[in-house]
Amino acid sequence: MTTAAEAALRRVLAVFDLLIDAVDEDDMVPALMPLLLAAVPGDSIVWAPHPAPGDRVCLPGDLVTPEAAAAFARGAGEDPLVAHTVAGPGTPARRSDLQSRAETLAMPVYGEVYRPLGAEHQLAMAFPAGYADGARRRVCLVVNRRTPDFADRDLETAGMLRVRLAHALGRLAPRAPQVPPAAALAxxxxxxxxxxxxxxxxxxxxxxxxxxxxxxxxxxxxxxxxxxxxxxxxxxxxxxxxxxxxxxxxxxxx
Missing domain, CATH: 1.10.10.10 (Winged helix-like DNA-binding domain superfamily/Winged helix DNA-binding domain)
Structure with missing residues (x-):
């Protein structure tokens, strides 16, 4: 194993160690963010629970201004990467896997939010995180980079992390209510x-x-x-x- 590969493995194991020892999600997330950003290197990272956008955690902490959050809420509905994480399978994906560069630049949310944030390239995933108010809850995690785009090895690392994150959140997050969730269809x-x-x-x-x-x-x-x-x-x-x-x-x- 090369020195670079050993260093990458140590960064992933540091995340695993924190998840094993975690006893509370609110305390875990601030400590987890820099470890995740080291394991999947980028310029910034966003932890966004759904449905609870107000609980968003960012690194750096001032990454998303109220104006940017409002612009994102207006334009996110037509963003395929958002759809993939919020309503889709949530498996690790790069923006470049879902749309061309021209399609990215044409989205209003790119000019209003992503470009000012330096999110020229993004890797996103989502994982289950218990229940909130009777509805299934998931966390969407997004890593942003100016350059270069994320490599296949970044996707592989994200896939390993996603499994452990889902397991940890399943242990820490609220359980299913005794009454079936309102979202369940008769x-x-x-x-x-x-x-x-x-x-x-x-x-x-x-x-x-x-x-x-x-x-x-x-x-x-x-x-x-x-x-x-x-x-x-x-x-x-x-x-x-x-x-x-x-x-x-x-x-x-x-």
């Missing part, structure tokens, strides 16, 4: 969804944007949006994330 509610709405929801759960869903189903992005608008009340969901969570929960009960 069969009658699921049966109200049309076949085309179901196809759109299935792709939404995979983290695809309206444009990508429309391309897969040979319909316009506006038609995709209309199908989602019709599905929301049937699923008792207020938006894309809630609808994806509800559809995924309903699938698990069948």
């Amino acid at each position: 069969p009658s509610a699921r049966d109200q969804v049309t076949r085309r709405e179901a196809a759109v929801l299935a792709l939404l759960c995979r983290g695809l944007t309206n444009e990508q869903i429309g391309h897969r189903l040979d319909i316009s992005p506006r038609t995709v949006d209309k199908h989602l608008e019709h599905a929301y009340p049937k699923l008792r969901a207020g938006g894309r994330v809630a609808a994806a969570n509800a559809w995924r929960a309903g699938s698990a009960t069948r």
Whole structure:
């Protein structure tokens, strides 16, 4: 093993050691952030629980201003990397895996948020983190870099960390409520969804944007949006994330 490989392994093991010894999430996260940023090197890192954006933790601590947070909330809905982590599978992914450079630059959220933050390249993942107010909770983790883009070895490291993070959060985070989560669908509610709405929801759960869903189903992005608008009340969901969570929960009960 080379000296560089040994150093990388030590950085990963430092994360594992902290996760093993952790007894409280709130105390763990501030100590964990610099270790994660050393294991997957970058210029900044964001720990964002969902659904609880106010609990976001950043390194450096002043990374996201209130103005940037508001701009992100406005534009994140059409960001494929956000969809992949918040409503999709959450496996480690680079932005460059999901969209071209031209597509990145064309997003309003890039100019308003990512470019000022120096997030020219991003690697993101998500993992389950117990429950909050009866709903499934997950943490989205994003590492930002100015240059260069993340390498395959960074993805591999992130994959190892994700497994351990999910295990630690499952141990530390709130447990499932005794009453089934409100997001879980009764069969009658699921049966109200049309076949085309179901196809759109299935792709939404995979983290695809309206444009990508429309391309897969040979319909316009506006038609995709209309199908989602019709599905929301049937699923008792207020938006894309809630609808994806509800559809995924309903699938698990069948």
